Amino acid sequence: MSTRTLANAIDTLTGQDNFVYNGRFTGQKATGVQRVARELIVAMTQLPEIDHVTVAVPPGDKILPVDGAQTRKIGFGRGLFWEQVILPIFAGRRRIVNLSNSGSIFRPRQVIFMHDAAVFDTPAHFSLRFRAWYRIMFWILARTSSCILTNSDFSRQRLAHHCRVPASRIGVVPLGSDHLDTIESDDNVLGEHGLNSNQFVLAVSNLNPTKNFARIVEAFQRVNDSSLDLVIVGMKNPIFGEIDDISNVAPNIKYVGYVSDSKLKALYQHARCFVYPSIYEGFGIPPLEAMKNGCPTLVASAAALPEVCGDASLYCDPYSSDDIADKLKSLLYTSELRADLRRRGHLHASKYRWQTSAKILLTELEKL
Incomplete structure (x- = not known):
């Protein structure tokens, strides 16, 4: 099939639309991006x-x-080849909107949403191949895209620094926290993992080394309360390389892997508190999810987390297991503090709505 015929095919599919959205992510596991x-x-x-x-x-x-x-469904192939080569051909004159960190380096005048600058700022935490590809791709897309977007001012400044583009060229679209609102929580998850309501600390993230799970475990062990469990929810990902095994440290430290949204919501609602001492975060959706579902939070005073969480969270030094443990004890054993953070957290997280994010995105697209 000729290039002109392929372009006509997407014209037929999308009518007079100005944009076509890159849907490669629809075949991937639903993690943050x-x-x-x-x-x-x-x-x-x-x-x-x-x-x-x-x-x-x-x-x-x-x-x-x-x-x-x-x-x-268009073209042939899959994965990186489809995104880099096939989608640009089929898109014809339509502008491609890439919302999940990657886009074709062969196509100018796209919309690219870069979620953070972690491949530049924390390179040791990514596999060599992944790190090299994303650095090249970001550098090219930062120069050829018509619209560059990210999710926080912290990420905007870091991306501008590493990609050598003016920060004014990068728009900020804050993310939402209300995606679990319409989902019914599945309390069966407690019985499945031998958990009691209000008797566990919750940690949620992919198992990226920057998420600081080793220090979370160390801090929890220093709390030294056998009546409490530490529940770790997250999916292993080979792009981050090997991480230490956290599934067999102690009987009350439970790695449950990837869970459905209904089970995740139940865990937020039944946890005594949520801990997120991430060393590097471009935005940080899990703390907002926890706040929205009534779970008081302890997060790191690092990267974008203070910008996103404001005064609705307790903060810790992510490089100090002692400080994480001390702040965790305060949160675990001070009911007044938990109640205050629960109230402030819900009000704060309610400001982050996907409809608001979409309106900001639409404004950025209309500029084109």
Whole structure:
């Protein structure tokens, strides 16, 4: 099939739309970046200014469609090859919107959402191949894209520094925290893992070394309370390389892996507190999820977390297991502090709505 025929195919699929959304993420596990792309598109489809949104996806049977959007399987191939080569051909004259950190380096005038500058700032925590590719891709896309977006002022400044572009070229679209609101919590998760309500500390993230799980475990052990469990929710990912095993440290430290949103919501609602001493964070959705679901939070005074969490969280030094342990004790054994953070956290997290994020995104797209 010729290039002109391929371009005509996407013209037929999308009508007079100016944009086509890169849907490669629809075939991937829903971790942070994938969740952001999905929630932003869902929220975009609900804006009264938007008639419809077209998401182009690779062929295959493992695609999870985006609610409200028109999903179109196009071309052939999958993964990086599909994103870099096939999607740009099929997009024709339409501008590609890439919301999950990556886009084709062969296509100018795109929209690229870069979630953080971690591959530059914390390179040792990524595999060599992943780190090299993302550095090259970000550097190129920062120069060829019509619109560069990120999720916090912290990320904007770091990306501008490393990609050597003016910070004014990068727009900020804060993320949302209300994606679990319509989901019914599944309390069965407590029985599945032998947990008692209000008797466990919760930690949620992918198992990236920057998330600081080793110090979380050390701090929890220093609390030295056998009546409490530490529950770690997260998915291992080979792009971060090998990390220390955290599943067999102690009987009351429980690594439960990836859980559904309904079970995650139940864990937030039944945890005594949530701990997130991440060394590096471009935004940080899990603390806002915890706040939104009534769970008081302890987070690191590092990277974008103070910007995102404001005065609604307790803060700790992420490089000190002693400080994490001390702050954790304060949160665990001071009911007044937990109640105050629970109240402030819910009010604060309620400001972060995906509809608001979508409106800001639409404003950025309209500038084009």
